[in-house]
Amino acid sequence: MSVPPPDFAASGFPWPEPGTPLADLPTPLPVIDEDRLAANIARAQEYMAAHGLNFRPHIKTHKIAAIARQQIAAGAVGINCQKLTEAEAFAAAGFDDILITYNILGPARLARLVALNAQVAHLAVTADSAMTVAGLAAAFAGAKPLTVLIECDTGGGRCGVQTPQDAFALAQQIHAAPGLTFGGLMTYPAPGAAARVETFLQETMALLAAVGIPCPMRTNGGSPDLWQAHLVPSASEHRAGTYVYNDRSMVRAGACAPGDLAMHVLATVVSRPTPTRAVLDCGSKALTSDLLGFTDYGEIEGLPGARITGLSEEHAVVDLSACTGARPEVGDLVRVVPNHTCVVSNLFDRMVFHKNGVVTRVEPLAARGTVW
Amino acid sequence: MSVPPPDFAASGFPWPEPGTPLADLPTPLPVIDEDRLAANIARAQEYMAAHGLNFRPHIKTHKIAAIARQQIAAGAVGINCQKLTEAEAFAAAGFDDILITYNILGPARLARLVALNAQVAHLAVTADSAMTVAGLAAAFAGAKPLTVLIECDTGGGRCGVQTPQDAFALAQQIHAAPGLTFGGLMTYPAPGAAARVETFLQETMALLAAVGIPCPMRTNGGSPDLWQAHLVPSASEHRAGTYVYNDRSMVRAGACAPGDLAMHVLATVVSRPTPTRAVLDCGSKALTSDLLGFTDYGEIEGLPGARITGLSEEHAVVDLSACTGARPEVGDLVRVVPNHTCVVSNLFDRMVFHKNGVVTRVEPLAARGTVW
Numbered sequence: 001m002s003v004p005p006p007d008f009a010a011s012g013f014p015w016p017e018p019g020t021p022l023a024d025l026p027t028p029l030p031v032i033d034e035d036r037l038a039a040n041i042a043r044a045q046e047y048m049a050a051h052g053l054n055f056r057p058h059i060k061t062h063k064i065a066a067i068a069r070q071q072i073a074a075g076a077v078g079i080n081c082q083k084l085t086e087a088e089a090f091a092a093a094g095f096d097d098i099l100i101t102y103n104i105l106g107p108a109r110l111a112r113l114v115a116l117n118a119q120v121a122h123l124a125v126t127a128d129s130a131m132t133v134a135g136l137a138a139a140f141a142g143a144k145p146l147t148v149l150i151e152c153d154t155g156g157g158r159c160g161v162q163t164p165q166d167a168f169a170l171a172q173q174i175h176a177a178p179g180l181t182f183g184g185l186m187t188y189p190a191p192g193a194a195a196r197v198e199t200f201l202q203e204t205m206a207l208l209a210a211v212g213i214p215c216p217m218r219t220n221g222g223s224p225d226l227w228q229a230h231l232v233p234s235a236s237e238h239r240a241g242t243y244v245y246n247d248r249s250m251v252r253a254g255a256c257a258p259g260d261l262a263m264h265v266l267a268t269v270v271s272r273p274t275p276t277r278a279v280l281d282c283g284s285k286a287l288t289s290d291l292l293g294f295t296d297y298g299e300i301e302g303l304p305g306a307r308i309t310g311l312s313e314e315h316a317v318v319d320l321s322a323c324t325g326a327r328p329e330v331g332d333l334v335r336v337v338p339n340h341t342c343v344v345s346n347l348f349d350r351m352v353f354h355k356n357g358v359v360t361r362v363e364p365l366a367a368r369g370t371v372w
Numbered sequence: 373m374s375v376p377p378p379d380f381a382a383s384g385f386p387w388p389e390p391g392t393p394l395a396d397l398p399t400p401l402p403v404i405d406e407d408r409l410a411a412n413i414a415r416a417q418e419y420m421a422a423h424g425l426n427f428r429p430h431i432k433t434h435k436i437a438a439i440a441r442q443q444i445a446a447g448a449v450g451i452n453c454q455k456l457t458e459a460e461a462f463a464a465a466g467f468d469d470i471l472i473t474y475n476i477l478g479p480a481r482l483a484r485l486v487a488l489n490a491q492v493a494h495l496a497v498t499a500d501s502a503m504t505v506a507g508l509a510a511a512f513a514g515a516k517p518l519t520v521l522i523e524c525d526t527g528g529g530r531c532g533v534q535t536p537q538d539a540f541a542l543a544q545q546i547h548a549a550p551g552l553t554f555g556g557l558m559t560y561p562a563p564g565a566a567a568r569v570e571t572f573l574q575e576t577m578a579l580l581a582a583v584g585i586p587c588p589m590r591t592n593g594g595s596p597d598l599w600q601a602h603l604v605p606s607a608s609e610h611r612a613g614t615y616v617y618n619d620r621s622m623v624r625a626g627a628c629a630p631g632d633l634a635m636h637v638l639a640t641v642v643s644r645p646t647p648t649r650a651v652l653d654c655g656s657k658a659l660t661s662d663l664l665g666f667t668d669y670g671e672i673e674g675l676p677g678a679r680i681t682g683l684s685e686e687h688a689v690v691d692l693s694a695c696t697g698a699r700p701e702v703g704d705l706v707r708v709v710p711n712h713t714c715v716v717s718n719l720f721d722r723m724v725f726h727k728n729g730v731v732t733r734v735e736p737l738a739a740r741g742t743v744w
Binding site: 108157162279315 | 531
């Protein structure tokens with residue numbers, strides 16, 4: 001069925017021209033500081049290079065081809081995607097080393113994965129069960145072989161095989177499948193789990209070495225522990241997404257300083273119903289409800305003590321009771337540091353960039369608003 | 373700057389043809405049951421008609437012109453929008469009675485509001501401060517007059533004037549502005565506040581009547597209290613959004629039965645890492661992190677006792693410890709009842725409808741992915 005894309009140009013929304021001051025932009029709107037973005041990209045890459053680790057940025061945070069090109073230009077070996085539509089969009093944009101850290105299941109997705117693998121020079125996926133591997137093996141029999149890594153649960157409590165023995169068994173299944181190439185090990189650990197990751201990798205690598213199965217990639221991940229990546233010497237690469245923008249959770253984790261926050265959500269004070277209450281126009285459809293362990297929904301720059309205590313879809317309710325500075329008036333513009341940048345990106349069709357408060361460019365986002 | 377829309381067709385994502393069984397759809401994907409949707413629309417309208425209340429559905433829940441047309445065909449007097457881009461998109465789709473329940477501020481938005489008012493037969497906005505009213509008055513001086521209602525805080529704790537006296541003072545300001553027409557009173561109360569709403573409306577109406585200012589619209593709102601709308605006899609209309617799809621929070625509020633849930637999020641079991649853990653492919657980019665007072669992120673149909681204890685962007689972690697039925701296997705399809713449907717809609721470019729599990733249509737959503 002031919003469904004025309006929703007023409008939001010018809011809604012009259014004007015994306016800004018380069019040169020526009022941020023103060024003239026409509027709100028709520030996330031904006032990216034070019035200098036901080038570039039510094040975040042450079043700093044992470046330099047750290048990885050200094051420790052002999054390959055770096056593979058996760059594009060789920062930004063979904064923007066131009067940023068991924070900056071990351072590759074800085075020295076990244078390739079990109080990490082979390083779903084097939086992301087990988088398809090970035091392959092179409094010319095990226096040729098893509099790791100999809102996901103179990104891909106079902107005939108429709110497997111057919112698309114076969115087509116994608118034919119198109120991309122270096123494509124790899126992960127698997128954590130015999131069922132997933134069997135599906136991949138059936139789909140790729142006779143096709144260009146697909147590289148498959150094993151996802152290992154090193155305490156993150158999400159996906160992944162539970163023991164090195166389970167990883168070894170699954171590696172043998174992959175190794176034996178004609179259409180598959182065993183690519184190595186992948187983990188997305190809980191923060192602070194470097195020792196546990198190292199042990200899991202070492203034990204699995206020993207089992208594989210004993211039977212002569214190569215394990216070229218050992219890919220570790222996570223932004224909060226980015227600067228501890230060198231504590232896992234058996235890893236060959238690290239993956240991270242959030243580091244590129246950073247956010248309130250990264251400051252709390254000690255993984256960045258406030259001066260490294262590249263994304264702010266611009267918002268307007270739309271109501272001051274009481275002396276201690278302000279209402280902003282950035283609701284859950286701009287900030288999302290992600291708390292990540294916080295008890296409020298973001299931090300308002302320049303309003304120390306103000307707390308975003310509640311969100312509805314287009315409103316943020318701010319408690320000013322403990323606000324130590326001047327309280328904002330209706331019409332004032334504020335900048336909110338979101339708890340979690342990756343989910344904010346996903347709410348907008350475009351991202352606006354600025355340098356010293358002046359718009360530099362507007363980039364489209366790929367693979368949002370779709371499903372797998 | 374001309375920015376081409378992100379061409380997600382290039383990402384290879386196939387929106388389904390009518391006639392496709394739900395079991396063949398990619399996941400994660402929200403789908404709408406046509407029969408339940410139609411029944412929800414009819415039931416609410418019949419209730420309002422029986423109580424002599426006008427009904428104004430809030431389109432923020434669905435953002436779909438075709439559904440708003442069903443609501444109007446059933447007898448709704450017009451639509452409710454929460455932001456200017458929503459109103460612009462629905463005006464472009466031909467809707468001619470639109471209430472934007474928001475303080476609209478700033479020269480750029482006010483200029484767009486003037487243009488919209490010239491285009492729409494019956495447009496109204498709300499205001500809760502002298503600052504907002506002054507902005508509207510300046511923008512509409514000499515233009516086609518804009519209808520302005522006063523937002524009243526009847527305990528909801530978001531926007532709104534705090535007392536009938538404040539409402540009266542603001543009504544006088546609106547009444548005195550040449551470009552504005554005082555349209556009445558609006559409130560979005562906390563659930564269970566019918567008596568408080570009634571008192572606020574009565575007291576304000578008495579103050580207005582004493583000086584001869586007409587107060588034609590008294591518009592009350594909210595889905596959880598939809599069926600108590602008749603307990604506010606001074607209201608002339610009611611607004612509600614969520615009732616059209618319903619969700620887990622509406623079942624908990626007693627405002628609908630499980631058989632009235634029109635939206636489900638289809639998901640696939642992508643991992644079964646341990647005997648008590650399953651992982652689905654519907655993460656926070658499909659369900660959102662909205663809890664609405666729950667401690668988990670949705671309910672899985674057919675898996676009593678299973679709890680979605682955590683979301684990351686593309687994964688939902690399910691605790692099966694207390695699951696009393698058969699535990700799902702990798703590759704199984706499940707249906708998740710989201711906590712809050714309005715925010716799920718906002719994550720997808722299209723909505724897929726079905727009748728008895730067979731796709732009937734795919735509708736584009738308006739005014740999502742944009743800002744104000």
